[in-house]
Amino acid sequence: MKLIGIADTTFARFDMGAAAIDELNKTGTGFRIIRYTVPGVKDLPVTCKKLIEEQHCDIVMALGMPGPKQKDKMCAHEASTGLIAAQLATNKHIIEVFVHADEAENDKELAFLANSRAREHAVNVYDLLFRPDRLTKNAGMGLRQGFADEGPVEYR
Amino acid sequence: MKLIGIADTTFARFDMGAAAIDELNKTGTGFRIIRYTVPGVKDLPVTCKKLIEEQHCDIVMALGMPGPKQKDKMCAHEASTGLIAAQLATNKHIIEVFVHADEAENDKELAFLANSRAREHAVNVYDLLFRPDRLTKNAGMGLRQGFADEGPVEYR
Amino acid sequence: MKLIGIADTTFARFDMGAAAIDELNKTGTGFRIIRYTVPGVKDLPVTCKKLIEEQHCDIVMALGMPGPKQKDKMCAHEASTGLIAAQLATNKHIIEVFVHADEAENDKELAFLANSRAREHAVNVYDLLFRPDRLTKNAGMGLRQGFADEGPVEYR
Amino acid sequence: MKLIGIADTTFARFDMGAAAIDELNKTGTGFRIIRYTVPGVKDLPVTCKKLIEEQHCDIVMALGMPGPKQKDKMCAHEASTGLIAAQLATNKHIIEVFVHADEAENDKELAFLANSRAREHAVNVYDLLFRPDRLTKNAGMGLRQGFADEGPVEYR
Amino acid sequence: MKLIGIADTTFARFDMGAAAIDELNKTGTGFRIIRYTVPGVKDLPVTCKKLIEEQHCDIVMALGMPGPKQKDKMCAHEASTGLIAAQLATNKHIIEVFVHADEAENDKELAFLANSRAREHAVNVYDLLFRPDRLTKNAGMGLRQGFADEGPVEYR
Numbered sequence: 142m143k144l145i146g147i148a149d150t151t152f153a154r155f156d157m158g159a160a161a162i163d164e165l166n167k168t169g170t171g172f173r174i175i176r177y178t179v180p181g182v183k184d185l186p187v188t189c190k191k192l193i194e195e196q197h198c199d200i201v202m203a204l205g206m207p208g209p210k211q212k213d214k215m216c217a218h219e220a221s222t223g224l225i226a227a228q229l230a231t232n233k234h235i236i237e238v239f240v241h242a243d244e245a246e247n248d249k250e251l252a253f254l255a256n257s258r259a260r261e262h263a264v265n266v267y268d269l270l271f272r273p274d275r276l277t278k279n280a281g282m283g284l285r286q287g288f289a290d291e292g293p294v295e296y297r
Numbered sequence: 298m299k300l301i302g303i304a305d306t307t308f309a310r311f312d313m314g315a316a317a318i319d320e321l322n323k324t325g326t327g328f329r330i331i332r333y334t335v336p337g338v339k340d341l342p343v344t345c346k347k348l349i350e351e352q353h354c355d356i357v358m359a360l361g362m363p364g365p366k367q368k369d370k371m372c373a374h375e376a377s378t379g380l381i382a383a384q385l386a387t388n389k390h391i392i393e394v395f396v397h398a399d400e401a402e403n404d405k406e407l408a409f410l411a412n413s414r415a416r417e418h419a420v421n422v423y424d425l426l427f428r429p430d431r432l433t434k435n436a437g438m439g440l441r442q443g444f445a446d447e448g449p450v451e452y453r
Numbered sequence: 454m455k456l457i458g459i460a461d462t463t464f465a466r467f468d469m470g471a472a473a474i475d476e477l478n479k480t481g482t483g484f485r486i487i488r489y490t491v492p493g494v495k496d497l498p499v500t501c502k503k504l505i506e507e508q509h510c511d512i513v514m515a516l517g518m519p520g521p522k523q524k525d526k527m528c529a530h531e532a533s534t535g536l537i538a539a540q541l542a543t544n545k546h547i548i549e550v551f552v553h554a555d556e557a558e559n560d561k562e563l564a565f566l567a568n569s570r571a572r573e574h575a576v577n578v579y580d581l582l583f584r585p586d587r588l589t590k591n592a593g594m595g596l597r598q599g600f601a602d603e604g605p606v607e608y609r
Numbered sequence: 610m611k612l613i614g615i616a617d618t619t620f621a622r623f624d625m626g627a628a629a630i631d632e633l634n635k636t637g638t639g640f641r642i643i644r645y646t647v648p649g650v651k652d653l654p655v656t657c658k659k660l661i662e663e664q665h666c667d668i669v670m671a672l673g674m675p676g677p678k679q680k681d682k683m684c685a686h687e688a689s690t691g692l693i694a695a696q697l698a699t700n701k702h703i704i705e706v707f708v709h710a711d712e713a714e715n716d717k718e719l720a721f722l723a724n725s726r727a728r729e730h731a732v733n734v735y736d737l738l739f740r741p742d743r744l745t746k747n748a749g750m751g752l753r754q755g756f757a758d759e760g761p762v763e764y765r
Numbered sequence: 766m767k768l769i770g771i772a773d774t775t776f777a778r779f780d781m782g783a784a785a786i787d788e789l790n791k792t793g794t795g796f797r798i799i800r801y802t803v804p805g806v807k808d809l810p811v812t813c814k815k816l817i818e819e820q821h822c823d824i825v826m827a828l829g830m831p832g833p834k835q836k837d838k839m840c841a842h843e844a845s846t847g848l849i850a851a852q853l854a855t856n857k858h859i860i861e862v863f864v865h866a867d868e869a870e871n872d873k874e875l876a877f878l879a880n881s882r883a884r885e886h887a888v889n890v891y892d893l894l895f896r897p898d899r900l901t902k903n904a905g906m907g908l909r910q911g912f913a914d915e916g917p918v919e920y921r
Contacts, residue, residue, distance in 0.1 A: 149436050154450045156437030178433040180421045180442070183377065183393060187384035194388060212397060215374055218527055221495065223381035225535035228499035229542060230385060232506060237495060241524060252452035265492045277490040280461050281468030286492070294466045296564035305748050310762045312749030334745040336733045336754070339689065339705060343696035350700060368709060371686055379693035386697060408764035530839055533807065537847035540811035541854060544818060549807060553836060577804045589802040592773050593780030598804070606778045608876035617904050622918045624905030646901040648889045648910070651845065651861060655852035662856060680865065683842055691849035698853060720920035 143172040143270050146192030146201035152181040153206035154248075155255035157238060161202050164263035169271060182207055182239065183216055186223030193231045200266055201235045204259055206251075209242040217241065234269055238262045240287070258287030299328040299426050302348030302357035308337040309362035310404075311411035313394060317358050320419035325427060328355075338363055338395070339372055342379030349387045356422055357391045360415060362407075365398040373397065390425055394418045396443070414443030455484040455582050458504030458513035464493040465518035466560075467567035469550060473514050476575035481583060494519055494551070495528055498535030505543045512578055513547045516571055518563075521554040529553065546581055550574045552599070570599030611640040611738050614660030614669035620649040621674035622716075623723035625706060629670050632731035637739060640667075650675055650707065651684055654691030661699045668734055669703045672727055674719075677710040685709065702737055706730045708755070726755030767796040767894050770816030770825035776805040777830035778872075779879035781862060785826050788887035793895060806831055806863070807840055810847030817855045824890055825859045828883055830875075833866040841865065858893055862886045864911070882911030 145165060149158035162174055175196050179188050182205035192198040203224050207217035217239055228235050238259050245251035265286070268275045283291035301321060305314035318330055331352050335344050338361035348354040359380055363373035373395055384391050394415050401407035421442070424431045439447035457477060461470035474486055487508050491500050494517035504510040515536050519529035529551055540547050550571050557563035577598070580587045595603035613633060617626035630642055643664050647656050650673035657669040671692055675685035685707055696703050706727050713719035733754070736743045751759035769789060773782035786798055799820050803812050806829035816822040827848055831841035841863055852859050862883055869875035889910070892899045907915035 151432055151435040151438055151440040153437045154439035154447055156449070158436050176433060176436075178429070178436040179390070179425070180392070180418070180432070180440070183381060184390060186381050187388065187390060190385055191388055214527075215370075216377070218531065219374065219377045219381060221528070221531045222378065222534065223385065225495060225498050225531060226382065226385055226538065229502055229535065229538055232499065232503055234491070234496060234499060236492070248450040249452050252450040255450075256452060262492070269491070273490070276463055276492070277488060279463040280470050280490040281465045282463055283466035284463040284492070291466055293468070294560040294564040294567075296561050296568060307744055307747040307750055307752040309749045310751035310759055312761070314748050332745060334741070334748040335702070335737070336704070336730070336744070336752070339693060340702060342693050343700065343702060346697055347700055371682075372689070375686065375689045375693060378690065379697065382694065382697055404762040405764050408762040411762075412764060526839075530843065533840070533843045534846065537807060537810050537843060538850065541814055541847065541850055544811065544815055546803070546808060546811060548804070574804070581803070585802070588775055588804070589800060591775040592782050592800075592802040593777045594775055595778035596775040596804070603778055605780070606872040606876040606879075608873050608880060619900055619903040619906055619908040621905045622907035622915055624917070626904050644901060644904075646897070646904040647858070647893070648860070648886070648900070648908070651849060652858060654849050655856065655858060658853055659856055683838075684845070687842065687845045687849060690846065691853065694850065694853055716918040717920050720918040723918075724920060 144196065144198045145172050145174050145266060146189065146196065146198035147174055147176040147204070148185050148188040148192060148201055149178050149204040150181050150185070151178060153204065155206065155252050157204035157255050157259040160256045160259040161204060161263040164260035165267060168264055168267045171271065181216070182220040185220055186227045189224060189235045190227040190231060193233050200233060200270055202238055202262065202266055203235050204238045206240050206242060206255060236262050236266050254287045261286040300352065300354045301328050301330050301422060302345065302352065302354035303330055303332040303360070304341050304344040304348060304357055305334050305360040306337050306341070307334060309360065311362065311408050313360035313411050313415040316412045316415040317360060317419040320416035321423060324420055324423045327427065337372070338376040341376055342383045345380060345391045346383040346387060349389050356389060356426055358394055358418065358422055359391050360394045362396050362398060362411060392418050392422050410443045417442040456508065456510045457484050457486050457578060458501065458508065458510035459486055459488040459516070460497050460500040460504060460513055461490050461516040462493050462497070463490060465516065467518065467564050469516035469567050469571040472568045472571040473516060473575045476572035477579060480576055480579045483583065493528070494532035497532055498539045501536060501547045502539040502543060505545050512545060512582055514550055514574065514578055515547050516550045518552050518554060518567060548574050548578050566599045573598040612664065612666040613640050613642050613734060614657065614664065614666035615642055615644040615672070616653050616656040616660060616669055617646050617672040618649050618653070619646060621672065623674065623720050625672035625723050625727040628724045628727040629672060629731045632728035633735060636732055636735045639739065649684070650688040653688055654695045657692060657703045658695040658699060661701050668701060668738055670706055670730065670734055671703050672706045674708050674710060674723060704730050704734050722755045729754040768820065768822045769796050769798050769890060770813065770820065770822035771798055771800040771828070772809050772812040772816060772825055773802050773828040774805050774809070775802060777828065779830065779876050781828035781879050781883040784880045784883040785828060785887040788884035789891060792888055792891045795895065805840070806844035809844055810851045813848060813859045814851040814855060817857050824857060824894055826862055826886065826890055827859050828862045830864050830866060830879060860886050860890050878911045885910040
């Protein structure tokens with residue numbers, strides 16, 4: 142039985158954690174989920190590290206929705222840097238699922254993007270845990286989460 | 298009995314530490330507060346780490362008010378990065394409560410924002426310690442501290 | 454027998470991992486390759502650290518293709534910072550092979566650049582492991598990977 | 610007997626170390642000073658860490674004067690980040706006293722600013738060591754070092 | 766007998782390592798030099814750490830020549846951050862000697878600058894190891910490496 146951590150925020154404007162959990166449950170079995178909600182993205186690094194070290198999670202999803210201002214971009218950068226540091230400290234993957242408020246044209250598109258990106262990364266998390274060969278088969282294929290895949294390029 | 302650290306600065310133009318302490322005392326019981334004041338926001342990371350490791354705090358609030366210049370923005374970024382590193386080193390939450398001088402139109406609004414953000418994050422700190430389910434119930438609800446909540450978005 | 458790790462992504466639009474492996478095999482012997490594919494460049498730091506610490510790799514290639522937007526540049530920066538941290542934590546080289554989508558004028562050139570940069574850095578990896586004197590002989594020679602060498606400058 | 614480290618640079622255009630030492634000696638007793646001069650601000654983080662770990666300093670002042678170019682701003686940012694990391698590694702305060710060359714209108718003002726900021730932060734260092742209550746009394750008072758204090762704001 | 770590490774790159778367009786070694790040998794005795802060449806500046810942090818921890822160097826010079834593009838500036842920033850982290854991990858000085866391609870007007874000036882900066886920092890390295898008082902004597906004197914010294918400022 143594997144443990145998957147779900148770290149999310151009250152700042153986000155869509156319940157990305159619920160979407161990820163729903164998709165994980167649709168994708169397979171053999172895991173249990175532990176959820177931990179914090180105020181904002183800058184609280185996620187230590188939350189993920191606690192999920193790994195104190196709750197024994199094998200992998201964590203860090204879900205957040207940084208705002209559109211320059212200050213928010215900096216928050217996201219600081220959070221991302223911390224999430225990488227938390228991974229290096231634990232030797233576990235933390236899959237960052239951030240949706241920037243200015244990636245979408247309106248609220249409806251923002252919700253759509255948050256939902257689909259959370260779900261597509263939930264499958265990545267499942268693959269990293271249970272079927273890593275599926276990722277290697279897609280190496281260099283230009284996959285995207287939330288938006289349409291870009292696909293591969295050729296030089297011949 | 299839990300210990301809550303309050304780290305604040307002489308650089309800030311509003312006594313955010315006092316506001317946070319007042320709000321914590323209004324919110325509940327079961328904790329004791331230790332306060333530690335330093336010159337500026339870049340002094341906060343080690344201050345919080347000392348509060349956790351030397352004073353045995355269970356959680357810390359890091360309150361500061363970065364100035365409006367580009368140089369000040371960089372100071373805030375360095376402080377935030379350090380606060381995340383301090384959390385990763387201790388596996389304890391440090392709730393950053395920064396008010397940027399240019400978030401407000403005038404001194405009165407700046408004081409209002411500093412006061413309300415400190416108080417709303419004080420409740421977050423209480424929740425993280427004593428009632429984490431309250432945060433999970435608000436996951437993805439677009440909550441804000443100091444300004445009005447943005448609320449959730451829907452794609453249906 | 455040395456172990457070379459190949460860490461790559463499904464986000465990249467060219468199979469840089471395959472190109473690197475092909476070139477390594479053409480360059481020499483005395484090593485075995487372990488491949489580990491993850492979603493994006495921000496997943497590479499912990500992947501490389503796991504290849505070194507859990508799979509006992511002596512050196513790792515981290516291959517990725519950051520997108521053209523400002524947000525993508527930031528992702529690349531965070532990934533690069535993490536790759537350097539992973540090296541410092543393990544005292545092993547991780548050779549970063551990133552191709553930025555906006556380094557090429559079109560898809561064909563992007564593929565060409567990704568292929569040649571992966572191959573030229575594969576030789577660097579081989580040199581670091583088996584013939585470091587070849588690098589010292591080229592110190593200050595203005596070598597480039599993927600594009601033409603710039604060559605040395607003189608002040609006399 | 611406490612030990613205060615003074616880390617400064619040959620790059621700075623004013624002897625901020627001497628000013629800090631003079632002010633410390635005017636402010637009180639009960640400490641000894643150890644001085645360590647290096648070429649530039651990027652050498653300061655390890656210098657401060659060595660002063661703490663090898664020379665047993667209880668607190669360190671890191672004095673520097675970054676140049677006016679974009680490249681210099683980046684150096685200052687890297688140095689500041691390192692100074693925070695050094696503090697987190699040692700659980701000791703390192704008070705950064707940087708004067709940016711473009712904070713002043715001319716050479717005379719630059720020297721004046723460097724002198725007064727070094728001296729005012731020397732008092733902060735003394736306070737952190739010997740009378741921390743003095744800092745808490747000034748929490749949120751909008752204090753500045755080198756320039757005039759901004760003072761507190763009110764919302765009522 | 767002290768050990769001085771020389772870490773340099775094949776990316777640089779001038780053999781800064783050879784210049785530094787030549788100057789060190791002209792400046793004094795009592796040391797032995799170990800050279801380690803890598804592809805680019807982002808490979809320097811772990812190289813310096815390996816020179817210190819595996820080759821027992823007492824101090825290291827990290828010589829590199831970042832390119833002129835925005836992407837190159839970011840590489841230099843990442844390398845610098847890593848060099849500071851390597852110093853903090855080892856408590857040894859790593860003197861960064863970077864020449865940015867856009868600091869010079871043409872190739873000849875670039876070579877001149879690379880040569881003179883490498884040589885002037887070689888003397889700093891010698892001073893840090895064997896005669897630190899010479900640095901303290903120059904504290905606040907506005908020294909520069911490669912370009913002319915700026916000299917000190919006065920407020921009287």
